[in-house]
Structures are given as C-alpha cells and as structure tokens.
Amino acid sequence: xxxxxxxxxxxxxxxxxxxxxxxxxxxxxxxxxxxxxxxxxxxxxxxxxxxxxxxxxxxxxxxxxxxxxxxxxxxxxxxxxxxxxxxxxxxxxxxxxxxxxxxxxxxxxxxxxxxxxxxxxxxxxxxxxxxxxxxxxxxxxxxxxxxxxxxxxxxxxxxxxxxxxxxxxxxxxxxxxxxxxxxxxxxxxxxxxxxxxxxxxxxxxxxxxxxxxxxxxxxxxxxxxxxxxxxxxxxxxxxxxxxxxxxxxxxxxxxxxxxxxxxxxxxxxxxxxxxxxxxxxxxxxxxxxxxxxxxxxxxxxxxxxxxxxxxxxxxxxxxxxxxxxxxxxxxxxxxxxxxxxxxxxxxxxxxxxxxxxxxxxxxxxxxxxxxx
Amino acid sequence: xxxxxxxxxxxxxxxxxxxxxxxxxxxxxxxxxxxxxxxxxxxxxxxxxxxxxxxxxxxxxxxxxxxxxxxxxxxxxxxxxxxxxxxxxxxxxxxxxxxxxxxxxxxxxxxxxxxxxxxxxxxxxxxxxxxxxxxxxxxxxxxxxxxxxxxxx
Numbered sequence: 001x002x003x004x005x006x007x008x009x010x011x012x013x014x015x016x017x018x019x020x021x022x023x024x025x026x027x028x029x030x031x032x033x034x035x036x037x038x039x040x041x042x043x044x045x046x047x048x049x050x051x052x053x054x055x056x057x058x059x060x061x062x063x064x065x066x067x068x069x070x071x072x073x074x075x076x077x078x079x080x081x082x083x084x085x086x087x088x089x090x091x092x093x094x095x096x097x098x099x100x101x102x103x104x105x106x107x108x109x110x111x112x113x114x115x116x117x118x119x120x121x122x123x124x125x126x127x128x129x130x131x132x133x134x135x136x137x138x139x140x141x142x143x144x145x146x147x148x149x150x151x152x153x154x155x156x157x158x159x160x161x162x163x164x165x166x167x168x169x170x171x172x173x174x175x176x177x178x179x180x181x182x183x184x185x186x187x188x189x190x191x192x193x194x195x196x197x198x199x200x201x202x203x204x205x206x207x208x209x210x211x212x213x214x215x216x217x218x219x220x221x222x223x224x225x226x227x228x229x230x231x232x233x234x235x236x237x238x239x240x241x242x243x244x245x246x247x248x249x250x251x252x253x254x255x256x257x258x259x260x261x262x263x264x265x266x267x268x269x270x271x272x273x274x275x276x277x278x279x280x281x282x283x284x285x286x287x288x289x290x291x292x293x294x295x296x297x298x299x300x301x302x303x304x305x306x307x308x309x310x311x312x313x314x315x316x317x318x319x320x321x322x323x324x325x326x327x328x329x330x331x332x333x334x335x336x337x338x339x340x341x342x343x344x345x346x347x348x349x350x351x352x353x354x355x356x357x358x359x360x361x362x363x364x365x366x367x368x369x370x371x372x
Numbered sequence: 373x374x375x376x377x378x379x380x381x382x383x384x385x386x387x388x389x390x391x392x393x394x395x396x397x398x399x400x401x402x403x404x405x406x407x408x409x410x411x412x413x414x415x416x417x418x419x420x421x422x423x424x425x426x427x428x429x430x431x432x433x434x435x436x437x438x439x440x441x442x443x444x445x446x447x448x449x450x451x452x453x454x455x456x457x458x459x460x461x462x463x464x465x466x467x468x469x470x471x472x473x474x475x476x477x478x479x480x481x482x483x484x485x486x487x488x489x490x491x492x493x494x495x496x497x498x499x500x501x502x503x504x505x506x507x508x509x510x511x512x513x514x515x516x517x518x519x520x521x522x523x524x525x
Contacts, residue, residue, distance in 0.1 A: 053511065056512060219476065221426060221427060305397070319430055330432055342475070343475075
C-alpha cells in the first residue's frame, strides 16, 4: 500500500492554552503552547493564578505566624515546610531542641514524604490514562492521614511544628499505628508495581521522554527526584543534614537516564527508603521534653540566615534578613517547583502533547509552591 | 576550599570587592554592578571554585537602594558563597543578567523585575511573571502603597 502524502498541505503554528483549569496541570497553571500539528515548538508557563503575596505578609507577621503560612505553599509536604522555618529560627537563636523532637520531626517528615509520593503515583497513572491507580493511592494514603489527625490534629496542613519543638506530644497510639502502616504499605508497593510499572503502555509512554542531562539539571537549579533521576545527587538530607538524618542510614535514589521513567523509578525507590528510615527510628524515640521554652515574642538577632530542607519535591530554602525586630525585614522562600518548572521548555520541545502530560506528571509540581 | 582561601583568591580579582564583617553562615562578598557579570563568570569558570549551582536569587530593598543577592554553591567542591550587588539608582534600577551562566536565573530575574522593578540587561524575556501585565507599581519595595489591597497602619 503506498503512502499518500499531500506535500502541498499548508500548515501553520498556532497557540493553544492548556489551563488554568485542566486536570493534568495539577493546579492552576496556564501553559501557552505553540504547536505545529501535535509537535510542541514552545511552552511558556503563565504563573500567578494563586499568588497570595506570602513573602510580603511575612514582613509584618511574627515568626510563629509565619510557620502557619508555610504549609499553604507546598501543601503535600506541609510538615517539612514548617520544619524549615522552625529550624532557621532555632539556629538563629542558638536554641537546642531535644533529641525527642528531632526524631519525631524526622518520622513525621518521612510519613509526609510517603504520603506525597503516594498521591503523586495515583495522579501519574491517572494522567497517563490508568484511572484505577488514583483510588488505590488514596485508599492507602488515608491511613497516613488518620495517623496525622490523631497526633497532630489535622490531616493535611498540620502545623505541628513550632520554634522550639512540637505543639503537643505524640499520641499513645502513634507508634503502634505507624508500625501497622509500614507493615501494610510494604505489601502495597509491589502491588503498585504490578499495576503500573510493568505495563507496556506505561513504559512506552515514559521511556525516552523528556530527557534531562546532568549539566542542564545543575544549571536550571533542579532539585529533588527530577535532579536525582539525571544523576545529580541533590538530596539535602545528605549534603547538609538536619534534624535526625545524620543518625540514620539510607541510600539516595539515583538514576542516570533522566527520562520520565527514571523520575518515576526514583520516587518509587524513595518510598522504600523512607520506610527504612522510619523503621530505624520508630522503636528508639528518646525520652525528653517535646518543647523548649522560647520568649513569647521571638526576635532574631541582626543578620542573615538560610536553611534548606528536602521536601518531597526538592530543595526548599528559607532566607531571612533580620534587623532585630519581631518580623523579618525580608523573607524569601526558595521553592523547588519554581526552578523545576523553568526547565519544562528545555526538555519537551519537539515532543507531542501526550509527552508533555507525562513529563508534567513526573516533574510533580504543586502550583501554590511556585506562586507563593 | 575554606572561606579564607576563597576570600584570598577572589580579592585579587578587583579592588571593588568588599567582604562582609557580619557573622553569617556563608562567605559574603559585595561587588559593584559594573563588574557583576565578570566576577560571576570567574566564579563559575575557575576550576578550583566551580560555582555551578545558583540555588537562591533574592531581590532586596535596602532602604536607600535596591539590589540582588545570589546564593551560589559548588556541587563538586562543596563550598558556598553569597554575592550581593546594589543597583545604585532607585528610580531606574538596572543590572546585568546572569542568565547565560546559570539558566535558572531566567525565571528568578523575571520575578525580581515583577516585584522590585529592577531591569536586567540581556534578559531573553523580561516581563511580569506573577502579576497581571497592567499592574502598576512594584509590591515588594518598602515604599509601595496600595489602598485597595493593603492594610496600612
């Protein structure tokens, strides 16, 4: 059968809007695509639909109030964002928190990471077209939400951290329920693998798509699983350890291919590593106080402070310039999603719209984190 | 390399580099705006320094002057440095873009333009990022007033 090609067909590029309301953009993100047929020529993100001027608000709030604003940014790693602000305040005041606080913060941070990756996995399958994964992921995530509700008081934006320690001590059921969850979830990840990872359609849609080289990852400021899938060992828990990460052993999930499937495998591997960290800490929580006294009005001494933590999306940084008053003079949040979204144009040009959806799913952005 | 070694190496590049006396966890240098691009290029390309990871770019309003603070890190050599630069002119602030050295600066400089009004030379696409294009004023400046959206005490 001969192929009939009409070589006189005139084509032209056109602009198409993806978003701001779109099921695959994970939030209110508008992408202005320039496409020729189905091949993408240019992607320009249009941000600002959920910009709430958090940095300006922080210039008039007290430090305890700032902690409450941080978990509205990347709400899937809410506890880790709170921890960043608490750590920068504690380091500036030279305040030592007890070992009990450090270990509990680390355990809850790793549970948050598993919860965020669980939701990411469910949504990743849904974007590619496998709707079942969404229900499986949310069913397992409910167990973590219930643990948080019992101990911290809220399911998503916990605000369990405060400068100096924790708001309340852990609930008596916390250790038992966490161990039950770990035992349950260890049987679930193989189920996830059977459902999605080995599926030939999924592999064809993700292997070789959206390749990011290591040099580009460093130049674009990528961090988190996006960078680790390209061979850039960016884990802040290893480069600049904080809380209890210097006393546990875990591997950094790395890959060298840099395509969508590599980013997927890195996150699945991170879920196993997080469970391993929790297992090393859950039986040996040290005794002690859950809170160290601070003044009611916290004033940081004059100077500049920077603290970074590893959220589920990458490196989150807090920069504070203080002039000695009760609010910071300038506070800047370095958000991982902002740097990760800037490399979208680089890696997707020449691909199809379906590739764009798969790449956006593996970059795993949360738009309130970008817009702040 | 230790902070003292980096300081010795960098101070030989120009007489206009100031080192900060205040205690901070990083080594702080302040450069003049004409030498910004040259110094940044040397920081990136000198093999012993090799600052290839720009992890934070912050706009700042110091009261009399506007400026930018760059936090740089070397992945290979594991040291960090902070570069500060002031624009010198509050009414018409401009700076050179470092976009071709660190590609992450493209979006960060658009954000600084949006909130502080600092224009970056040689930037590929300088326009407002978060606020609508017809917004007037630069919100993160200290003298910004907006009766409709701010509570002014």
